[in-house]
Amino acid sequence: MWGRNEFLYRKCVRLVPSRYPNYSTYTLKLPKRSAQSFLYVENTALLPLRTLKSGNHNVCSRYLQNSVAYSSTSIRNLQDVRPIVKTQPEPDCNSYTCRTHSCGELRPENKGQKVILCGWVQFSRLSKFLLLRDAYGLIQCVVHENNVSFSDILLETVVKIEGKVTLRPKDTVNHSMATGEVEVVIEKLEVLNNVEKLPFNLRSYQKPKEQLRLQHRYIDLRFPEMQHNLRQRSYMLHLMRRFLVEGHNFVEVETPTLFCRTPGGAREFVVPTHHSGLFYSLVQSPQQFKQMLMSGGIDRYFQIARCYRDETTRPDRQPEFTQLDIELSFTNQDGVLCMIEELLHNTFPKPLPKPPFKRISYKDALENYGTDKPNLTYGLKFLNIKPFLSDKESDSSVGAFALPYPSKAGKLTAKYKEKIRESTKKYNTKIILPENVSKELGMDVANKLQNNIGQDQSMIIAMGENENACLCLGEVREMLATLLHSMNLLEIKENIEPLWVVDFPLFVKGENGLETCHHPFTAPHPADMHLLDTEPLKVRSLAYDIVMNGNEVGGGSVRVHDVKLQNKLLKMLDIDGSSLSHFLSALGSGCPPHAGIALGIDRLVTLACNAESIREVIAFPKSHDGRDPLSGAPNVVSEEDKKYYHIATVD
Template identity: 35%
Template sequence: MESIKGFKRTKYCGEVSLEDVGKEVVLTGWVDTRRDLGGIIFVDLRDRTGIVQVVFDEKMGEELLDKADSLRSEYCIGVRGVVEKRPPETINPKIKTGEVEVRAKELRIFSKSETPPFPIEEGINVNEAVRLKYRYLDLRRPDMQRNLMFRHKLYQVVRNFLSQNGFIEIETPMLTKSTPEGARDYLVPSRIFPGKFFALPQSPQLFKQLLMVAGFDRYFQIVKCFRDEDLRADRQPEFTQIDIEMSFVDVDDVIEINEKLLQTIFGEMLGIDLKLPLPRLTYKEAMERFGSDKPDTRFGMELVNLTDVAKNCEFKVFADAANKGGSVRAINAKGCAAIFSRREIDALVEYAKNFGAKGLAWIAVESDGLKSPIVKFLKEEEINEILKRLGAEVGDLLLFSADKDEIVFDVLGNIRLEIARKLNLLDKSKFNLLWVTEFPLFEYSEEEGRYVAKHHPFTSPMDEDIEFLETDPAKVRSKAYDIVLNGTEIGGGSIRIHSPEIQKRMFKALGFTEEKAQDRFGFLLEAFKFGTPPHGGIAYGFDRLCMLLLGLDSIRDTIAFPKVKDSSCPLTDAPSEVEPKQLRELHIKVDVVR
């Protein structure tokens, strides 16, 4: 293998252009393809910027041609040569460098390559486990390189905007205290303190609040966070957040600066002029209209409340739900009665059962009348009112859910998304952003038998709802807000509690004893004694934001070295067993039941 010494790159492959014709360049990269036409060899040389064609000609000597003849895909090489204009008939309009080629004068082979386990090319159809095992090869592919360079640029856009708007980037600790109120912590044993553990941060929440107490007014950090939870396409055990906190603000102030940040991101990354202000929905309105607190507004199919119509009807399922504190709601899948078969409608009924439904009532509006198992239980005036409210026309399919509100919302919210997928209504080139505000402060956990924080225990209640903290927790709304893009939450935050008294009342409402609150959050409560400013902030899922802006289906395609579904790393085979000596030093005994 040859040395790089005295062989300094002067140009990236994808940057060679007509302006370089007649100039000598030194290029480095990997052999993408090689073509031998007898007496002349063409090599497509690839680096992170693209591909350029290199020509090895027998006129430059047999030794150089023989050396070029030994090249194979993914050899790592360097070339010195002169840029020439391609003959018109050989111009390749598909690549950026298609009007030029490099006539080689010198070739260095830095290292050879075995045959890769999959082609290093765009859009390959290869099992993801194989791609992740050989991630360093997967990352050579042009689409993966574009993804990571997009991510790099997004980092810079965010940093520049926040810096220019008075935010200070401050790092917070990676080894911190376990506060198990959300997802499971990743724990790190302490060698110095036997039996005690650090936790990797689920977010820098408490530290950024302390920075506000410290007077740093506007803070941000692009930070790694960790949650020991099951994976989905848009989740990872370690992920990146854009973390922001501000002092002397209320909800409108935080939303205003973040809308400008989003406008800058969309403008600089996608060339889209984002119109401000963005729409806002309260949590209550979002649930009632879309059955979701992260509504996808790229299509209609909104929920319609029919509870009052159903109260006195003879269809027992509807009447029971309407008269026992639940609701009856429906959506109109426009035109679907004409295109969905009975089997497809039955499949929707089965799909609804995944979300707690006992069934899914339906009415198909056809030219010769209504077809449905339920119309015989409905009076003519009830049917007419239902058709009117749903704006029903011939060809429409009306779908109904009747149960507790939370089940009805979950069922119809997911059914509308499933139908949108079937009808190809989820256009990835369209970007619908909106804020969801006034979330409930608490939600009841059947598992724990108590109220838990909907977001986290430092979220401020709405001023007018503070009086209900002890008497009616379910009624308390919060100063919390999520930013939603195409039905996916990309960020969320809140105005924080800055009053020690209200923070103590919040802990009490969550069932914390004074001792438990002091043990877990005593340092925060102590800090609040020393003049805490009103403050609030937001955190964005950076990986998820990249995924959506790039129109991808998985955040794994925006992360250099991601984990898979069981939180393991196919590349490094982590997690793995460690030496007994390491365990002894940490005072840990492993007792695994297999």
């Protein structure tokens, strides 16, 4: 972002949903000469990211603020992009400080002004020019007299500069900088803090490895991507709060994190107390609390909640994470889905399809894409080939699915075949590669299938226990998508494709009987209540997940509000209700019907920022095994502390 070829244009586009009229609303009218160009608009370490295709002469963009516009070809400035409506003053980034301006805001109209700027030395040249950086941009400062010297100043030194704004000579105007038409003549330069030798440079083209970045996160945060991601995150959550509080009367309630263990579910961290032998558990979600709030008549609850799960062995998981937790009374599945669609449509910084979003049942997701979180940015849909097969394979629990793909891809290499073999082992499923279809299924069936999928298609077939066959072929599908895309044989869309997966089963078969598919408080599907006693594995639930491009970004359910039904389900799941007596009592005390959802904020912001991992959108993440690269936590604790908490360490 601080490189070349960039065009910085401050405050060029900004808009929010019309519900919030105090946000500036802009309409971008692109000049005709840009018709052939590709315009990339992004904010300077500030707000959201946006891709605008030209050719559309009225492009609207939501809540972009302090934006940078990159232009690949003809647009060298955005003078023709005019704000149409503007109703609120810009947030003030200079209030309560000793600076008069930020480094990003000076323009020719500031000519002649005395300014005070504070920031980091980004670059210095010839003991005359100094590029000053702060969180809001870059400005060139220049020495005209000999009373100021910074010949030996180290990069990243923190300085305060007093000076006067002047226009740059026409031939030295820098069109790639927002402040490129002006410079500040330094009258006074004060070093506010010195800098020791840094472990890495702040150059985007020589970015250090993640481990080193995390170890020195306080330096790494100065990279524009990290500045952008954290600001994006903050702003998206703020808009979500506005939608919920101001638009829809939700109440944010803070619930405890030190609580008792919830039976079932993930492993929970324990916290020893001064009461000998007694421990808190760190909550894995506010589930029990939000349901008790419903019983308490709070009606519409949300919380951007910190949650804890001791799952450090799973990649891309953090021991603590953030979820947008929502629950409301007197609603149903459609109510929640509709709310989340509007919430996301109004607050997600990338364009989303107009609600309602697509919905698919768990069964269809599995039998068409081989996963409960299908990535719909590309095709590659399964074909159920049971009808094509002869009678002997007609056992209803056995499934047979084909995955057609362009024959042009040619034969799979050994590497891919090995990966497929691994999947077949994992799911105990038979895979038939294209070259073996006629051998395995007979010429007749093979021909019928070929006619069905088209002559330019090959197919991989999975046969086995129905669900396993699907899951196995689902893994093949993902692998194949990457391969085909790399060969230009498959288009993968760049936009976000949200999808609801609904009608999950209520139970799954566990090692010791029934286990819950979502959590034990999920309501059974009313249409399947008659199967609860006889065929519980066939009972669907009122649980739903929201999936974006293959990532599960949230999930929830209609809850059980009838204490008798809840007791029955706990019994079926062999969960001891005694540790839930407070919760069951809440259901029995006049609890309204209610439903809710939780969105995984870390994952959602990762998608919003095009980041590669959730660690890119968390200020101070932990490493894979739960260690803090910065402080080295977890650490040993003193014997005194252990004594106080009545614990001893054992190997």
